[in-house]
Amino acid sequence: MYDKNDTVEQHELIRPSEAMRRRPKQDRSKKVVDAIVDAAHQILLEHGRSGLSTTSLELVSGIPKSSIYQYFPNLDAIVFEVYRVVIRDMHIKGYREFPGEQEHTVKSFVYWLLDWSIEIHRRVLEIDRTLLLEHKGFWDAWQELDNNLAPNDSTEKFIYDRLKSCSDFIPSAHDMMHVHALGRAAQLMVYSLVSDNADFIDDDSFREMLARMCCAIFSVEG
Numbered sequence: 001m002y003d004k005n006d007t008v009e010q011h012e013l014i015r016p017s018e019a020m021r022r023r024p025k026q027d028r029s030k031k032v033v034d035a036i037v038d039a040a041h042q043i044l045l046e047h048g049r050s051g052l053s054t055t056s057l058e059l060v061s062g063i064p065k066s067s068i069y070q071y072f073p074n075l076d077a078i079v080f081e082v083y084r085v086v087i088r089d090m091h092i093k094g095y096r097e098f099p100g101e102q103e104h105t106v107k108s109f110v111y112w113l114l115d116w117s118i119e120i121h122r123r124v125l126e127i128d129r130t131l132l133l134e135h136k137g138f139w140d141a142w143q144e145l146d147n148n149l150a151p152n153d154s155t156e157k158f159i160y161d162r163l164k165s166c167s168d169f170i171p172s173a174h175d176m177m178h179v180h181a182l183g184r185a186a187q188l189m190v191y192s193l194v195s196d197n198a199d200f201i202d203d204d205s206f207r208e209m210l211a212r213m214c215c216a217i218f219s220v221e222g
Helices: 027-047 054-061 065-071 075-097 106-135 141-148 155-164 175-196 198-202 204-218
Strands: none
Touching (some): 027 065, 054 065, 106 155, 106 198, 106 204, 155 175, 175 198, 175 204
């Protein structure tokens, strides 16, 4: 299982239409890219996309425009990289902080899984809502977890182990199909509905509706 003290190698997490020109390999170049991405994240949260420019990035990060363009072809590519870092950090947070000491039911685990997915999408929407909705590119959270968080394990096992510990989980010959259905449903339904209408994420009934749909996989009342 993932040890939070381990070093997690960074992988490509989304499939952007605009990618980095090149990935940094040396410590110095990694620090340059980190400074650019951190500055972009700060600017986007404080001033929105209209406040993001190579000039503002240079002022906030201290990195000259010429160096910014060495790694990123345009501003969209920088925003996508901010998305990638935020998504990765949210996955690590959820993986580490699952409340395993509490007693869970299938229903409570479904709510936890949905809350994790909803919060990831909420954080990304805060960064640049328009670009996210126009891009329409789905990132595979399942594969991201396998690549980034559980090199000696799998997301399938992460979900299955927690389901098996639920007090009302009833094993069957279809367990693995249920596990895959739950993992995919939690991610795809949140993403698809938010892509259709980003305001759904703030609707009080959004979480409850999704929970009922996910619980139906296990014939559990939502």
